[in-house]
Amino acid sequence: MKQFFESFQLLSPSELDELVRHIQKRIIKKDEFLIKEGKICEEMMFVKSGIFRAFYSTEKGEEITYCLAFPGMVVTALSSFISGQPTQENFQAITDIELEVLPKSVMEKWYDTSANWLKVNKLLMEEEYMKLEKRAISLQKEGAKQRYEAMMLAYPKEINYVPLLFLASYLGVTPRHLSRLRKEFAH
Numbered sequence: 001m002k003q004f005f006e007s008f009q010l011l012s013p014s015e016l017d018e019l020v021r022h023i024q025k026r027i028i029k030k031d032e033f034l035i036k037e038g039k040i041c042e043e044m045m046f047v048k049s050g051i052f053r054a055f056y057s058t059e060k061g062e063e064i065t066y067c068l069a070f071p072g073m074v075v076t077a078l079s080s081f082i083s084g085q086p087t088q089e090n091f092q093a094i095t096d097i098e099l100e101v102l103p104k105s106v107m108e109k110w111y112d113t114s115a116n117w118l119k120v121n122k123l124l125m126e127e128e129y130m131k132l133e134k135r136a137i138s139l140q141k142e143g144a145k146q147r148y149e150a151m152m153l154a155y156p157k158e159i160n161y162v163p164l165l166f167l168a169s170y171l172g173v174t175p176r177h178l179s180r181l182r183k184e185f186a187h
Helices: 002-006 013-022 078-083 104-113 115-141 144-154 164-171 175-186
Strands: 024-028 033-035 043-049 052-057 063-069 090-093 097-103
Touching: 002 013, 013 097, 013 104, 043 104, 052 164, 063 164, 097 104, 104 115, 115 144, 144 164, 144 175, 164 175
Parallel strands: none
Antiparallel strands: 024 097, 033 090, 043 097, 052 063, 052 090
16 A cells, blocks of 8 residues: 555655554455445555455346456545445455555545645545546447456456456446357457
């Protein structure tokens, strides 16, 4: 997490030291939840190792995976984190996960006392917005083959740990269609 925040090149050495003092380590076992629908998300999490998915359930009970998180990513249930309202999302471990966690309450204190942290927060929110926009455009503009190929290029090893059902849902295709795509890329 420290390296992630260092990459913004905005925080002073003392601010980075303060960050390190407040990082909490957490292990989540496969199939356990990091956060469940109806809870308020009050943490920002850095994925050190492992993979999890974020999903919501439709009225019919169908689970729609809309996010996959891999090592090196910073994640949170953003709407809940910002608003303090219960989330509609579920974050579930696909593999065992090692996290570094930063409480929202600590970050808010830093925002009140540091212009650097305010700039970091602005950049974090801008990055999240751009990721969401890119994903929305991808689902509308690109074909399933392009989306699958992009996933394979970005996460060639990690993608093999994501169950077919979750990956198909994330890509917006049926498991059967994803199986055909996998066969096509295997040749």
